[in-house]
Amino acid sequence: METKNRHHPKEENKITKKDLLTYYFELKEQINRINKALKLSKEELPEYYEKLRKIDDMNDKKRSFIGFKKAIHPLIYSAIVLTRLSRNQNLIIINKEQWKNYNKTPIIYTFTHVGRYDVEIITETIKKSYCLIAGDPESMYRTSDGFAMVLNGVEYVNTDSKTDRKVCFNNMVRNLKQGMSIVLAPEGIWNASKLLKNSCKPCLDIYAGAVDAAFITECDIAPIGLEQYNNQFITYIGEPLSIKAYKYGYESQEQAKKAATIELRDRLATAKWNVWEYKKELDGLAKRKDIPNNYWNDYVDTRISEWKDKEGNLYYNEDIIERRIYKRKDIIDEDEVFDFINNKLKIKENNSFILRSHYNKYEKNKR
Known part of the structure; x- marks a missing residue:
């Protein structure tokens, strides 16, 4: 199943003189914003940056330093690989040959969300530069991980704010129109619910943001299945979802988007299922008698415990996970x-x- 490292079309990573001039003025603006941020407490930063995002959106501000982020991405990629190796984590990427079917960039990369190390693992899986769509920005401010994410490319969003979610979506579209691929987890939260009805699903129901952006930009969507087994990570690259197939044959665009969203969720679930099948072939089928009664609860607790602040406090809990799980209006539990x-x-x-x-x-x- 493993193949040589083949990837989709080459990206243009050259920085022109015009880019340098643009970066100069953008850098001055960013330095001013950082100086103001340094005067604030960490608790005040989320509101400060959320206001800046709203102002930039109202001004239809282009995304900054895209050429620079693409140019330095190989360094970030290498650092991520070395960090994973230092943690004694193993990554298996299956179905790499699928990348040859992604014939254009930018791409909307989507993945099944399982835990703390998803972003690093997805970075290695796709290898190309991208901008991450990430919630909970307060967990990243003034941290080394947060600094690395800014260098790589990230659009933060306050998931509890309808206004900020709209701003983030607009920025997502701006990135794509400027040639920057996007990475997001359409489930919205880790698939780590202790409720049995959710734990049985390879993929939760998903939010429509990826499909909505694809309808505007006509970018292909890449479904990637990801699973974690202690220090082993396995990813599976699914077939591209072309939004052009949903442009015709539907009574309304809303109906077409709904169909595309269901299809994307199914492809993500299939990709995750293929990871499970691969793991079964790798290690053999587990016997039910060898699985502890509290296996799933322990799994969820382990995933949650992986993300802590400097003081050792947990960033996530079961209530946050349950609240963010997407609940379809046509399904009642x-x-x-x-x-x-x-x-x-x-x-x-x-x-x-x-x-x-x-x-x-x-x-x-x-x-």
């Missing part, structure tokens, strides 16, 4: 369906017989 039994309906003698069988089944499923 069983907790919502039976919520009225526990919290609203007063069960009396004259109505209990109607609910008894359903309630017993619900309580049994909860255990």
